[in-house]
Amino acid sequence: MVVPALAGCTAAVPLTAAADANDPACAQVTVHLPEKVGPESAPYERRETDAQATGAWGTPSQVLLRCGVEAPAVSDLPCYPVSGVDWLADQDSDDPDTYVFTTYGRTPAVQVVVTAEAGSSALFDLADAVGYLPNDGRGCVGVEDLPGTEATPAP
Numbered sequence: 001m002v003v004p005a006l007a008g009c010t011a012a013v014p015l016t017a018a019a020d021a022n023d024p025a026c027a028q029v030t031v032h033l034p035e036k037v038g039p040e041s042a043p044y045e046r047r048e049t050d051a052q053a054t055g056a057w058g059t060p061s062q063v064l065l066r067c068g069v070e071a072p073a074v075s076d077l078p079c080y081p082v083s084g085v086d087w088l089a090d091q092d093s094d095d096p097d098t099y100v101f102t103t104y105g106r107t108p109a110v111q112v113v114v115t116a117e118a119g120s121s122a123l124f125d126l127a128d129a130v131g132y133l134p135n136d137g138r139g140c141v142g143v144e145d146l147p148g149t150e151a152t153p154a155p
Contacts (some may be wrong), residue, residue: 012048013056018068020108021053025133026067029053029110032129037063037122044118062118065126071109071136072102079104079140082120083127086140087112089120103130105138 020026033055036043044058055065077088086105092098097116101123103109110130114122 012050015051015054017051020068026053028132037125064113069111071107082123106133
């Protein structure tokens with residue numbers, strides 16, 4: 001008697017594909033997603049998802065990724081460069097313990113939702129895969145990057 005392998009013991013994480021999930025650049029991101037993300041001391045394992053160009057890590061899910069979201073326009077949200085990828089950061093209005101990071105200057109864009117427990121360390125782990133998206137030349141800027149702004153020496 002052959003005993004079937006226990007495949008699919010955990011259900012796929014239900015996600016909704018982004019509008020441009022079928023963009024070939026998202027396929028590059030998806031095939032390069034890491035098996036683990038998050039805190040080095042206790043990383044989250046990758047899980048199967050049921051939507052194209054998505055990723056999920058942790059049980060329950062602590063990190064969710066969707067490629068193919070609309071690229072954000074200029075924003076007043078905080079912008080953080082992480083290992084060559086710029087991310088706009090926003091706090092989920094429905095859950096103050098959840099943060100939404102969206103790539104800035106990459107088309108199509110990637111959105112990563114992380115719990116406060118996971119923190120932003122997942123962005124470092126995802127930077128290599130997300131780096132396969134074309135960079136459109138835009139990136140995080142600070143006041144010192146604005147035209148006509150000159151650095152003023154300290155007195």
